[in-house]
Amino acid sequence: MSGRTITRADLAEAVYEQVGLSRNESSDLVEAVLDEMMNALIREENVKISSFGSFSVRQKGERVGRNPKTGVEVPILPRKVLVFRASHVLKDRINGTAEE
Numbered sequence: 001m002s003g004r005t006i007t008r009a010d011l012a013e014a015v016y017e018q019v020g021l022s023r024n025e026s027s028d029l030v031e032a033v034l035d036e037m038m039n040a041l042i043r044e045e046n047v048k049i050s051s052f053g054s055f056s057v058r059q060k061g062e063r064v065g066r067n068p069k070t071g072v073e074v075p076i077l078p079r080k081v082l083v084f085r086a087s088h089v090l091k092d093r094i095n096g097t098a099e100e
Contacts, residue, residue, distance in 0.1 A: 008034070041082065051089040058083050 010032055018084045037047050041057055044073035048054040057080050086094075 044080075051087055053084055053086040053090055056083050056085075057081070 008027075010029040012023065012030045015021060015029055016023050021027070021029065037055070039045050041055060044057045046054055046056045060079055060081055062078045063076050064073050066073050
């Protein structure tokens, strides 16, 4: 594993190189897409990107947890969590089994 992280700037640069928009337009486009995804998730709508995967918000209920160091029980409050499910196309490409 290389350990490299892709940033917003990397995405904007890829749009600039592959689509031909200016650097500012590319950056604005990436920001607009990410903002729309965030807003949809805030509204608890699912975000599906074909051949990539889907993002959704799930409600987790209250439960009792345990501090692994001390063994003391502590309540874990209800919360929302973001869930990503990779598409089969993405899984196949990661595993090198995709048909080109």
